[in-house]
Amino acid sequence: xxxxxxxxxxxxxxxxxxxxxxxxxxxxxxxxxxxxxxxxxxxxxxxxxxxxxxxxxxxxxxxxxxxxxxxxxxxxxxxxxxxxxxxxxxxxxxxxxxxxxxxxxxxxxxxxxxxxxxxxxxxxxxxxxxxxxxxxxxxxxxxxxxxxxxxxxxxxxxxxxxxxxxxxxxxxxxxxxxxxxxxxxxxxxxxxxxxxxxxxxxxxxxxxxxxxxxxxxxxxxxxxxxxxxxxxxxxxxxxxxxxxxxxx
Amino acid sequence: xxxxxxxxxxxxxxxxxxxxxxxxxxxxxxxxxxxxxxxxxxxxxxxxxxxxxxxxxxxxxxxxxxxxxxxxxxxxxxxxxxxxxxxxxxxxxxxxxxxxxxxxxxxxx
Numbered sequence: 298x299x300x301x302x303x304x305x306x307x308x309x310x311x312x313x314x315x316x317x318x319x320x321x322x323x324x325x326x327x328x329x330x331x332x333x334x335x336x337x338x339x340x341x342x343x344x345x346x347x348x349x350x351x352x353x354x355x356x357x358x359x360x361x362x363x364x365x366x367x368x369x370x371x372x373x374x375x376x377x378x379x380x381x382x383x384x385x386x387x388x389x390x391x392x393x394x395x396x397x398x399x400x401x402x403x404x405x406x407x408x409x410x411x412x413x414x415x416x417x418x419x420x421x422x423x424x425x426x427x428x429x430x431x432x433x434x435x436x437x438x439x440x441x442x443x444x445x446x447x448x449x450x451x452x453x454x455x456x457x458x459x460x461x462x463x464x465x466x467x468x469x470x471x472x473x474x475x476x477x478x479x480x481x482x483x484x485x486x487x488x489x490x491x492x493x494x495x496x497x498x499x500x501x502x503x504x505x506x507x508x509x510x511x512x513x514x515x516x517x518x519x520x521x522x523x524x525x526x527x528x529x530x531x532x533x534x535x536x537x538x539x540x541x542x543x544x545x
Numbered sequence: 546x547x548x549x550x551x552x553x554x555x556x557x558x559x560x561x562x563x564x565x566x567x568x569x570x571x572x573x574x575x576x577x578x579x580x581x582x583x584x585x586x587x588x589x590x591x592x593x594x595x596x597x598x599x600x601x602x603x604x605x606x607x608x609x610x611x612x613x614x615x616x617x618x619x620x621x622x623x624x625x626x627x628x629x630x631x632x633x634x635x636x637x638x639x640x641x642x643x644x645x646x647x648x649x650x651x652x653x654x
Contacts, residue, residue: 308653310563312559312648312649313647313650315648317554396549398547455628459627490636491629491630492627494637494638
C-alpha cells in the first residue's frame with residue numbers, strides 16, 4: 298500500500314542489500330570463532346575425483362602429531378569420505394547436501410557445534426566436488442585451497458575462473474601420472490596465472506607423496522599463534538610428540 | 546546450480562524486509578562477472594517464491610558490465626570475463642565493477 302495516501306499503488310522500497318549477506322554474516326561469525334580458538338580452517342575445493350580425500354587422508358596422518366585434526370566432509374550423498382578420514386585418524390563429520398551443490402556458512406557452523414574442535418586445531422572443510430558453486434560461498438575459512446589434477450587438463454583455470462581466482466593455494470595433484478599423459482604443465486601454469494596473477498601451482502601426488510612436505514609446510518606457516526610468550530601449548534606449531542596424537 | 550540457493554536467499558531476504566506486504570516486483574543487480582547466471586535465477590525464482598509473500602512477483606535483473614583498472618598503467622577498461630589482461634599487456638589488474646549480486650529494490654502493495 299502507498300505510504301502517503303493509503304491507495305493500492307505499489308510502493309518501491311530501496312534495499313541495496315547483498316544477496317549473500319546472510320551467508321557472509323554467518324561466515325564472519327565462523328571466522329571470529331576460528332580466531333578465538335586459534336584454529337586454521339582450510340576450505341578444500343575441486344572437481345569430483347581430483348583426489349581431495351586421498352590428500353586429506355595423508356595430511357591427517359602427517360599432521361595429527363602436531364595438532365588435533367578435524368574434517369567436515371561435504372558430499373551430495375553417502376558417508377564414504379568421512380569413513381575414510383576417520384580411519385586415517387581425524388574426527389570427521391559428514392554433511393550430505395542432497396540436491397545442494399556446495400557447502401554454506403550455516404552448514405559449517407552446525408558442523409562446528411557438533412565437532413567442537415579445541416584450541417589450536419586444524420580443520421579441513423572438504424567442499425562438494427564442484428568447480429563452480431563453492432567459489433561463491435564464504436564459509437569463514439582461513440584459506441581456500443583448490444586442488445586440480447593433471448588428468449583434468451591444462452585449461453581448467455580458464456574454464457572455471459571464479460574458482461581458481463579465489464584460491465589462496467593451488468595444488469596440482471596426481472603428478473605421478475604425468476608419464477602417461479599428454480598434458481602441458483606450462484599451459485596450466487599460464488592459465489592459473491591469467492585468472493589470478495601470482496598463483497603458482499604446487500605439484501603433488503597424494504598417492505606417492507611428491508610435494509607433500511611443501512603442502513604441510515604451507516599449512517604450518519599459516520597456523521595461528523595461540524601461545525602467550527613462554528606458554529607451552531599444543532597446536533600446529535608445537536613440536537611432534539608434545540601432545541597426544543588425536544584419535545577420534 | 547547455486548542459483549537455486551541464491552534465489553532462496555533472495556526470497557528469504559525480501560520476505561524478511563517486507564513482512565506481510567505482497568511483493569509485486571523485485572529488482573536485482575547481477576553483474577556480468579558475478580558468477581551467477583541471470584536466466585538460472587529467473588528459472589529458480591518462482592520455485593523459491595512459491596507459498597511466500599513474494600510469490601507472483603516480477604523479477605527484473607540489471608546486468609552491469611565488468612570493468613577493471615590496471616595497476617601498472619592506471620588505465621580502465623571493460624572486461625567480459627575473468628581472464629584479466631590490460632591492453633598495455635599487464636595482468637596486474639583489479640576488477641572494479643561487474644561483480645554485484647544485490648537486491649536493489651522491491652515494490653510492495
